[in-house]
């Protein structure tokens with residue numbers, strides 16, 4: 001079982017990337033997680049969607065090869081960051097690599113509300129016909145005040161959050177199996 005973790009931040013010290021790394025490391029005996037970066041993806045352009053740049057081709061192939069998608073994204077101005085929407089636009093066209101892939105969403109922010117608005121918007125986007133990715137309900141992972149929940153090296157240390165993510169990941173695996 002292979003999960004593609006798509007991180008909606010290209011920031012070097014991204015908390016969201018660190019959260020994706022937590023998933024990769026903690027469950028490495030149960031499934032393989034590849035943390036994908038959006039760094040280097042050009043802006044989507046319909047003129048070139050049938051013959052896209054190499055970076056797009058490689059990215060889409062990795063998503064295509066995955067059994068499920070983990071979205072780990074910040075919230076920018078109350079919604080989904082542009083880099084993530086751009087990646088979804090590429091993925092939603094031609095070979096439509098997200099269609100039918102089960103999705104789990106997580107988000108981290110130093111703010112209190114844990115990216116709740118971005119996640120609501122992302123859920124809506126995932127319903128689009130070119131995306132059509134089934135999302136598990138009732139297992140939302142909102143990591144607010146993330147700077148207080150990771151140590152100086154960016155390791156998630158907040159035990160209640162770790163336990164909660166364990167529960168959600170177990171639920172996600174059971175849901176996929178069904």
Ligand code: FNR
Pocket residue numbers: 009010011013014015016017073074075076077078079108109110111112113114115
């Ligand atoms: C933010 N940030 C932010 N946080 C939040 O909780 N809600 C928001 O609407 C926004 N808006 C926003 C806009 C822009 C342009 C920036 C740069 C930042 C703060 C954001 O959560 C913080 O920078 C995170 O650290 C970004 O995630 P990564 O890069 O650490 O993964």
